[in-house]
Amino acid sequence: MFSVLDMFTIGVGPSSSHTVGPMRAANAFVSSLRDSGMLAQVVRVRTVFYGSLAMTGMGHGTDRAAVAGLEGSLPSTVDTGHLLTIKQECDQRGTLALAGEHSIAFDYDRDVVFELWQRLAAHPNGMRFQAFDDRGDVVDEQVWYSIGGGFIRPGRRDDLMIGIHERPPQGSTFAERDDDTQRVDFEARAPYHFASCSELIEVCERTGMPICDVVWANETAMRPAGEVRGQLLRVWKLMRSCIMAGCTSEQTTLPGGLEVRRRAPQMYRRLASNDDVLRHDQHRADVALESSDAAWVNLFALAVCEENAGGGRIVTAPTNGAAGIIPAVLHYYWTFVDGAGEDGIVRFLLTAGAIGYLFKRNGSISGAEVGCQGEVGSACSMASAGLCEVMGGTPRQVENAAEIGIEHHLGLTCDPVGGLVQIPCIERNAMAANMAINAVRMAMFGDGSHLVSLDQAIKTMMDTGADMMSKYKETSQGGLAVNVVEC
Numbered sequence: 001m002f003s004v005l006d007m008f009t010i011g012v013g014p015s016s017s018h019t020v021g022p023m024r025a026a027n028a029f030v031s032s033l034r035d036s037g038m039l040a041q042v043v044r045v046r047t048v049f050y051g052s053l054a055m056t057g058m059g060h061g062t063d064r065a066a067v068a069g070l071e072g073s074l075p076s077t078v079d080t081g082h083l084l085t086i087k088q089e090c091d092q093r094g095t096l097a098l099a100g101e102h103s104i105a106f107d108y109d110r111d112v113v114f115e116l117w118q119r120l121a122a123h124p125n126g127m128r129f130q131a132f133d134d135r136g137d138v139v140d141e142q143v144w145y146s147i148g149g150g151f152i153r154p155g156r157r158d159d160l161m162i163g164i165h166e167r168p169p170q171g172s173t174f175a176e177r178d179d180d181t182q183r184v185d186f187e188a189r190a191p192y193h194f195a196s197c198s199e200l201i202e203v204c205e206r207t208g209m210p211i212c213d214v215v216w217a218n219e220t221a222m223r224p225a226g227e228v229r230g231q232l233l234r235v236w237k238l239m240r241s242c243i244m245a246g247c248t249s250e251q252t253t254l255p256g257g258l259e260v261r262r263r264a265p266q267m268y269r270r271l272a273s274n275d276d277v278l279r280h281d282q283h284r285a286d287v288a289l290e291s292s293d294a295a296w297v298n299l300f301a302l303a304v305c306e307e308n309a310g311g312g313r314i315v316t317a318p319t320n321g322a323a324g325i326i327p328a329v330l331h332y333y334w335t336f337v338d339g340a341g342e343d344g345i346v347r348f349l350l351t352a353g354a355i356g357y358l359f360k361r362n363g364s365i366s367g368a369e370v371g372c373q374g375e376v377g378s379a380c381s382m383a384s385a386g387l388c389e390v391m392g393g394t395p396r397q398v399e400n401a402a403e404i405g406i407e408h409h410l411g412l413t414c415d416p417v418g419g420l421v422q423i424p425c426i427e428r429n430a431m432a433a434n435m436a437i438n439a440v441r442m443a444m445f446g447d448g449s450h451l452v453s454l455d456q457a458i459k460t461m462m463d464t465g466a467d468m469m470s471k472y473k474e475t476s477q478g479g480l481a482v483n484v485v486e487c
């Protein structure tokens with residue numbers, strides 16, 4: 001078990017696995033060089049990206065994020081403006097300040113390598129960092145994997161290299177390490193253990209507690225209640241400011257070359273200023289379309305996703321590509337549900353976090369591993385659960401909503417055009433946010449009994465992901481990515 005707070009981390013766009021993870025991994029590499037006293041010997045570093053990180057890394061800013069990590073930056077605090085210009089700055093200077101303190105010569109095009117047609121066997125998002133001394137000898141070499149949602153794991157230096165479309169040999173795929181001290185500590189202190197949704201429901205029914213209270217008890221066993229609540233409300237505050245930033249952005253198009261127009265600012269002006277809309281005049285067709293809550297939910301999701309695509313500050317929820325869904329549904333609750341308040345925000349996020357934990361534990365939240373069902377599907381499921389909880393759903397109704405949220409995303413592929421988190425990602429978040437609200441409508445209409453369990457749906461997602469051809473798993477080698485001609 002691990003803290004559900006880890007499902008909501010503050011990072012930068014556009015991708016948790018391809019931007020946030022590589023920055024963290026590069027930072028971990030230089031931190032270990034510094035902490036072991038080897039930093040001063042280093043005259044050159046080389047970074048190699050494999051698999052999905054190589055295929056779509058350019059569009060995701062993977063290289064720039066990793067170089068910022070080598071400089072000592074972290075996703076929660078990095079200057080997002082610096083990230084956009086870091087390559088030009090390195091090219092002009094020809095140097096890099098490793099860990100912010102040790103200057104070395106740096107040739108960006110030579111020292112950052114995209115190994116396009118190979119992946120590491122253990123995980124599709126692999127990267128290798130090498131540090132050399134002045135004789136050209138390797139001082140240190142580390143392999144890291146970005147396993148989704150900004151989470152990273154160290155790997156073996158001798159991990160097998162295989163073709164991008166090859167299936168890894170049996171037994172070589174990534175397995176969670178069981179020596180994670182934070183996790184072991186959490187397990188020792190958490191009063192309620194659950195490894196599946198059925199176990200979580202069993203705890204709820206045995207104790208009479210709702211899901212959010214079970215999670216609250218676990219979290220507050222690790223840290224003071226004020227800290228848990230404060231962190232969740234900080235997440236909410238950042239989600240709101242991200243929506244506002246997206247609604248008021250003066251940038252007209254998104255970076256990356258596709259010239260995708262930002263739609264949230266115009267949509268915001270129109271929805272906010274339309275008196276007819278505010279009066280809910282349903283007689284005119286255009287007003288009917290714009291006056292529904294769904295139009296606002298679309299806006300909230302688009303605003304966050306456009307900020308993400310523009311490299312802005314983002315909460316991974318549970319990933320950056322799917323970062324618009326939970327804020328949009330939370331904002332729907334905040335704006336349209338009578339009696340909404342900060343207590344409800346906390347309960348929503350605790351419940352959504354519990355469902356995210358189950359996806360991360362028993363499935364995957366990585367598009368490179370299982371396609372978009374693991375990103376947008378899991379975010380929709382989390383948002384459905386959170387909303388159902390604050391609408392007064394029982395634990396079984398919450399499970400029902402979460403299951404509906406993933407079931408109708410099963411099989412969803414990841415095929416971003418140009419390797420950018422823009423098409424289909426941005427609109428897909430808006431669709432999924434509205435789907436989450438609809439899932440809650442259906443779940444609340446029933447009594448919580450349902451045929452397909454959330455555990456079965458998560459297993460189905462994993463099985464489907466394993467059968468999915470790798471060209472549909474964040475490589476931009478199939479689907480829309482090949483049928484939409486890039487400008």
Ligand code: SF4
Pocket residue numbers: 321322367371372373375376413414415416420421422423424425474
């Ligand atoms: S298609 Fe889905 S999984 Fe792929 S980058 Fe976009 S949001 Fe992420």
